[in-house]
Amino acid sequence: MCIAAGQRTVPDDFDVHSCHCYFLLAGSGELPIVFHVERVRDGRSFATRTVQARQKGRCIFTTTVSFVREGSSGSPGSQVAHASLMPRGDDGQPLRPPPDDFDGEPELVKQGPFQSHRIDVVNRGSEHAHEKKTRQWLRARGTISGGRQAHAAALAYISDSYFIGTVTRIHRLWRFPFKADEFDKLPADLQHKVRTLHDWEGLGNDPRDMVGQPVIGMMVSLDHTIYFHEPRKVRADEWMLNEMESPWSGDGRAVVTQKIFGKDGTLIATCVQEGIIRLQEPPKPAEGGKESKL
Known part of the structure; x- marks a missing residue:
């Protein structure tokens, strides 16, 4: 919405090429949001806007958006150009999208404005989280x-989905509101739902494999950056491949990078997000250094 608000203040031949966002306060889905756009600069090739999303007079989200005028970079002969290629599958061929008529989502995930395919965790068996990638x-x-x-606005919305959660998949962190060793005690219908979601997120079809794994205590996004490489080639209602990995986590935070490829293999955007990742504290032993038997 912030990108859309900023776009309305620039000429039609200007396309968004980057935005840098900060999540400041939790928003409410029951209150209206006011978008305040500040015209920072209008140049011949670039235009800059800052946009604030406000609720009850407080800024809950802010972003700086930069737009570039089509054709302002000169002729192709005066530019350098390269791009990452569509990732390849086990058969050595570029990954292929699901069929256009795909309808294989479990009922549990058939919500929201976008459709998704099962997450694939690459190098799942590696002992090093930074060597793993997720693809969806x-x-x-x-x-x-x-x-x-x-x-472009739809791509920005979609890019925030599953983003910082990449860390939970490459570290195999438990996210459900009960302990993994309590899975067998759940009603059969709830076991089926948990198993379905667990597998859909690329973690396997047996949640009991997570017994003993660390448990998420807090996970929230701090900032989000998007670089639109080919804004005029974005077709957000066609299949796009998201490839995510995390080069670093520590000090209660984590960074995740994301490449978004169009259906035809074009790298259309690169995104970076940082978030807070905190684990649940292990239970404290009883006084005297002995564990409680209660």
Whole structure:
């Protein structure tokens, strides 16, 4: 929404090429949001805007958005160009999207404005989290109207999904509101739901494998950056591949990077997000250094 608000203040031949966002306060889905746009600079090639999302007079989210005028970079002969290629599968061929008529989502995840495919964790068996990657196909549900600006805004929305949660998958952190060793005590229908979600997120089909794994205590996004490489090629209602990895975590925070490829293999965006990641504290022993028997 912030990108869409900023886009309305620049000429039509300017496309968003980057935005830098900060999550400041928790928002409410029951209150209206006011978007305040400040015109920072209008140049011949670039335009800059800051946008604040406000509720009850308080800024809950802020972003700086930069736009570039189409064709302002000169002729192709005066530029350098390269791009990452679509990742390859086990068969050595570029990954292929699900069929256009894909309808294989479990009922549990058939919510929200975008459709997703099961997450694949690459190098799942590695002992080093930074060597793992997650890959997932996503697209907006239905058909997007509103032109390229609407597609860019939809990509921004989709890019925040599953993002900082990448850390829980590459570290195999338990996220459900009960202990992993209590799985067998759950009703059969709830076991089925947990097993389905666990497998859909690329962690395998047996949640009991997570017994003894660390448990998430807090996870929240701090900031989010998007670089739109090919804004006029974004088709957010067609399949896009998200590839995510984390080069670093520590001090209660983690950084995740994301590459977004279009259906045709074009690298259309690169994103970076930092978030707070805290584990539940282990239970304290009883006084005297002995564990309680209660």
